[in-house]
Amino acid sequence: MSRDEKSLQGAIQAISDEFAIAGDFIEGSEIDSGHINTTYVAVYEQTCGTRSRYILQRINEYVFKDPLQVMRNVESVTRHINWKVLRMKQDLGGQTLNIYPARGGRSFAYGEGGGVWRCYNFIENCHTYDVVENTRQAYQAAKAFGSFQDLVSDMPLDAVIETIPDFHHTPKRYARLMEVVQADPKGRLASVEAEVTFIKEREELCDLLVDLADKGELPVRVTHNDTKLNNVMMDADTDEAVCVIDLDTVMPGLSLYDFGDLVRTATSPAEEDEKDLSKIEMRMPMFEALAEGYLDGCDCLTPLEIEHLVTGGKLMTLEVGIRFLTDYLEGDHYFKTEYDDHNLVRARSQFRLLECIEEKEEEMKKFINRVAKSKH
Numbered sequence: 001m002s003r004d005e006k007s008l009q010g011a012i013q014a015i016s017d018e019f020a021i022a023g024d025f026i027e028g029s030e031i032d033s034g035h036i037n038t039t040y041v042a043v044y045e046q047t048c049g050t051r052s053r054y055i056l057q058r059i060n061e062y063v064f065k066d067p068l069q070v071m072r073n074v075e076s077v078t079r080h081i082n083w084k085v086l087r088m089k090q091d092l093g094g095q096t097l098n099i100y101p102a103r104g105g106r107s108f109a110y111g112e113g114g115g116v117w118r119c120y121n122f123i124e125n126c127h128t129y130d131v132v133e134n135t136r137q138a139y140q141a142a143k144a145f146g147s148f149q150d151l152v153s154d155m156p157l158d159a160v161i162e163t164i165p166d167f168h169h170t171p172k173r174y175a176r177l178m179e180v181v182q183a184d185p186k187g188r189l190a191s192v193e194a195e196v197t198f199i200k201e202r203e204e205l206c207d208l209l210v211d212l213a214d215k216g217e218l219p220v221r222v223t224h225n226d227t228k229l230n231n232v233m234m235d236a237d238t239d240e241a242v243c244v245i246d247l248d249t250v251m252p253g254l255s256l257y258d259f260g261d262l263v264r265t266a267t268s269p270a271e272e273d274e275k276d277l278s279k280i281e282m283r284m285p286m287f288e289a290l291a292e293g294y295l296d297g298c299d300c301l302t303p304l305e306i307e308h309l310v311t312g313g314k315l316m317t318l319e320v321g322i323r324f325l326t327d328y329l330e331g332d333h334y335f336k337t338e339y340d341d342h343n344l345v346r347a348r349s350q351f352r353l354l355e356c357i358e359e360k361e362e363e364m365k366k367f368i369n370r371v372a373k374s375k376h
Contacts, residue, residue, distance in 0.1 A: 264350075
């Protein structure tokens, strides 16, 4: 074992020993998944010889300014979900990850080198997908997020706080872009006049859902806010959704943001930074699977929420495109880039996807209506 490997093993054992894990530490490894948090897997052996794995994760304090509040949110949500599942199904498994307590009873521990760490159970025989491969996966992911929304639908909003302020406040994202357009700090505006015009033509869309929420017509709920496919654990044998993970962004929001981001990330076969815009499309079979899954999993939606599910897909696609374009004009400070106009390529791909959604909007709405009516 090399010196670096010994150092890694020592670091993993040191932090895992801060938690109430039974047995003896055997080995550990790092999960390099590209997520914002540092993640390890620790293997422990019990006296009977059984080995179990545990997830150890440090919260990224640069993204989450108050890691302890993130943990309070996660703890509130997991406790609420497990209580409901136990009450309704007499079964604690399969709905959310469980937090292992640190020594002393807290839900977190401080690492030797600083930082806030938490420990989760490792769900065996499961994996995640980064790209939707078929409609079954789309249905299962959407049903999992819909079920998650349904399980937390009766949580009081003051049970969680906003860990990233204005995360999906599209009017503020739009206003920020207009400020950057006016300043043009990197002299890039001349190359994006068409994109800025495209966004200005959709300013009304930016305001629509926030205005409805401000009027009390759309309910503000506890929501997940990061509904990517790889945030759903799938059974390795059946591809059936097991549980939703990555609860760090759980906070007050709109259900339409969650469904909308599923539409944005799962309906096009192209990568988010696809340069060939002809490869971008809104696949109706994928959308239909998402809609059926989400509505099958979530019974709490109001008629107005159901009416605006497609709006959520349009809005989230526009919002992410606005964020990419803003970062491009500011000099690429927020999103990691691999070449000079990477963020511009990303923005253009989002805007093309939005056009595709707009082209099929009426067909999408009709399908939603059919599914919703069939459930009543």
